[in-house]
Amino acid sequence: MYMTMKQFAEMFHTTEHTLRYYTDIGLLPCQRDDGNRRVFDEESVRWMQGISCLKRCGASLKDIQEYCRLCRLEESRENLEARYRIILANREQVRRKAAEANAAAAYMDEKVRHYEEILAGLIPDDTNPGSWAGG
Amino acid sequence: MYMTMKQFAEMFHTTEHTLRYYTDIGLLPCQRDDGNRRVFDEESVRWMQGISCLKRCGASLKDIQEYCRLCRLEESRENLEARYRIILANREQVRRKAAEANAAAAYMDEKVRHYEEILAGLIPDDTNPGSWAGG
DNA sequence: TCTTGACTTCGAGTTACTCGAGGCTGTTAT
């Protein structure tokens, strides 16, 4: 059961350009048909699932590549621990990111309210960006 | 009261390279001393406060540049509304980002627990990244 | 036969830095 570029791209909500990039850097495995076109099978699908998941969690392609490399190696305690370390480091990163994003969202809410008050004529416009909190 | 490159960079926890970049693209205003070195005053500080705040909220330099341009123009209803639109769009973006980051953080928590169970020998190692949820 | 559509490679452009080389300036130590 082989999929074409287009089907595969649609399946993962990404572009053909991106998929070409991933296969070119050796991140995503694929076969070629007799016309040299990339074709994707269930294995490609499984790898792409892992890749896009780690991506959504904010991992760099380099880290994902390393993680995938480890997955392809023989199982061992060392290997397992190496993968665990990557996952742990990634969790830290995504936690920091989430905290920052939440703070930023809260701040923007305030900013929007501020602007709505100005627009309603309740307070004067203070164009100066220096009046912003949290410099 | 002028500040040197170094002082200014320390004040905003950034690098001199980045500040040079910001001044070069016309985002951050600065003066030059008689030796052609950049010097920063209170006005630079105020602008930089606005810039780093918008940055933390995930705005692109392009958007920040446009926002700052509007701030420098004469006040008007139109201008005010244009700035409001930028702020609104940015809030939407940062909200989406926060939601994504929170979901990713929760997922990574699960992933870490999963790994810890494998490490404790409670369940076998399933190296296959396709076993990951949320393909 | 011609067109269409889906692919191919390759090379350039993007954002927001990041780094380093090589050079200038201004102060301090010898």
Added chain:
DNA sequence: ATAACAGCCTCGAGTAACTCGAAGTCAAGA
């Protein structure tokens, strides 16, 4: 007076992770 040093300057190249477009290939359908 000279040397060393810190701190700045410009300029050009490199980075990640795409993104885009040009020019070419290949098979199927009208």
